[in-house]
Amino acid sequence: MGQRSLDTLRDELRSFATARDWEQFHTPKNLAMALIVEAAELVEHFQWLTPEQSRQLDEPKLEQVRQECADILIYLTRLADVLGVDLLDAAYAKMAINAVKYPVEQARGNAAKAART
Amino acid sequence: MGQRSLDTLRDELRSFATARDWEQFHTPKNLAMALIVEAAELVEHFQWLTPEQSRQLDEPKLEQVRQECADILIYLTRLADVLGVDLLDAAYAKMAINAVKYPVEQARGNAAKAART
Amino acid sequence: MGQRSLDTLRDELRSFATARDWEQFHTPKNLAMALIVEAAELVEHFQWLTPEQSRQLDEPKLEQVRQECADILIYLTRLADVLGVDLLDAAYAKMAINAVKYPVEQARGNAAKAART
């Protein structure tokens, strides 16, 4: 088996959709809706948990959460493909923006203050 | 520069959070919330567009959408790291499930029917 | 039976939660999560539909959508109660803001332009 990457995932998802005549449904609008629905299925697993409980999922629950994460990545990758967006490039570009927006020292100070509130 | 991948992104995000003392806020519960907020910022760009308009974003709009996609990937990667989930493995495992759930011929038939409604 | 209103709904939901010892779970944070999960279940019904199809739900589908609307109103009412927010007052106050933000003539012009795009 070849090396798995976001690029191979994108290509396989494209073939998967084409084979099923699903391109007609895969508008960016619809894919964004599908993505947020999956994000909500993820949120649902955590809605009544304390912060601590959310760090200690048992294996059956973790497997469900893993599948929700997969669904989100699948729709995000498919959306990015339809839009012609390179996800890794976009994420690295955003991290550069975030590094400027949240300087280390200032962020540590704010974190300490928020934790005391 | 080394090869960029989901793994390198995960490692950089972990360092970014650690340097800022953000692990205390990065519970799975909070990260799932942050992720869906970013998903909604994506949805917002499409909410009043026709399906056709959503396929033809101009460059300034596309750049905004690209950044929302980046934010989603960033939080998804961070969440998966905190949970110990391998995103690519999870996505490929889910695709195998989907291949069984949506056989090609049946999916094509359903797509044709849905399109006629 | 007395007159039904948002106020009677709020009171009944409060009693419902108290009887079940659910106040401990009903933090604003958790209720906001529950609310968005229900909003996503609503979105899910529409994600693959054309705009036209979304206007013409058959009765079984409409009943499901009705229940999602109900769930959203229930969590929104419960959240507002916990926060001490009067929903109708808040909505009327927001409409006054919107009336200033979207003057009729300008809004009609923008609508016509958007429709032509």
Next chain:
Amino acid sequence: MGQRSLDTLRDELRSFATARDWEQFHTPKNLAMALIVEAAELVEHFQWLTPEQSRQLDEPKLEQVRQECADILIYLTRLADVLGVDLLDAAYAKMAINAVKYPVEQARGNAAKAART
């Protein structure tokens, strides 16, 4: 001023949309998207807060949250109007279902168990 209720809110929102030629954009699909975007703006206020902090918003924050609650009620009311759904009837019908689904004694037992985890 007449009595405010969900019915008067629905009527005012309908007039507001009609005056601005917005019915063309107010498909159930689009309104569901707008609603979840507002729900996410609500969630955003709570994403990094502890459960306790979420119960103790200061007044400026509470005013922002109040406006998000208003936006959600506005879109929910508008959506229900377009679909011909009576929100209060739907909510009361759902509460009857929930009363059967979550019997008091059993719910109290589960709550106690969840709190111990």
